[in-house]
Amino acid sequence: MARVVGRLHVIAGCMSSGKTGELIRLLSRHSVIGDPIIVFKHSVDSRDGRVARSRLGTEWEARVVGSPQEIDPEGCRVVAIEEAQFFGPELVPVVRWLLEKRHTVYVTGLNQDFRGEPFEPMPTLMALADEVSLLTAICQKCHGVATRTQRIIEGRPAPWDSPLILVGGADYYEARCPDCHEVPGRP
Template identity: 30%
Template structure:
């Protein structure tokens, strides 16, 4: 949260657009923060994106017709996609497409989040962005829950604050 992951993803995609490449941006349907059909950063930068429906915890409906035409695929909030997304990403890469993903690597408990650890292990390059700790100003390490919701999903806004290790430990994250 607030580490500018979506901003970096947009920047990668726009760079390839300038080179004349066809770029497709994807976002999970669960991400309804600002728009259903765009990736919008916290500071208002916007790029059109396809809203991908996650039909259940195992299945995702991808627009393969559009992805087959793409040179570059940029996927935001990848931690919310089910495990099936890994094989789709590997298939896109095998087709010679460049794939960029952005997402949280840890949940609110400081545990690996969704498919992100696997994708990080398989990636050619990993850039780990850090937000600023909302409590002390150091580099944040985790999105710390400040509400009482019991789901694993990390939300946006007042429910979560970026926290460094020390501040997270002081607030009960182990």
């Protein structure tokens, strides 16, 4: 039976939870049956150039774009979008358009920001999804189950009023459990 709408699978989780590895595992099932696949990543996320790379050592060629409007499936039935938080809320109508066009859509991203707050567009995409994979990591401090992303600037936890997306900053991130997650200045 011909499908009327597409299908959305969202892969959410904190830093180091294996989102890209899971995406590549899911995409590889489609390549087995010859589905054309296209992967998009935002130009802000340019660490690895034109590939989506997982910590498992697996990688997938990716198209680098500067905005959600540049996402063009180019006839590929399967469309994957990496690190949705870099695209912002404007990604939501683009994903809905892809679903209307009957694409199978995979989206990865951080569901919470460095403050531990919902990080759009992921919460909205999770609500629209047909399937959600919510992944966890291991807390870098206590080795418990990490669900949060700790931002660290010059060796210290980033304050609440630090910007949501820092481009090219000297900051870094680690996975933390809620008990070890620190946000100085939280109102």
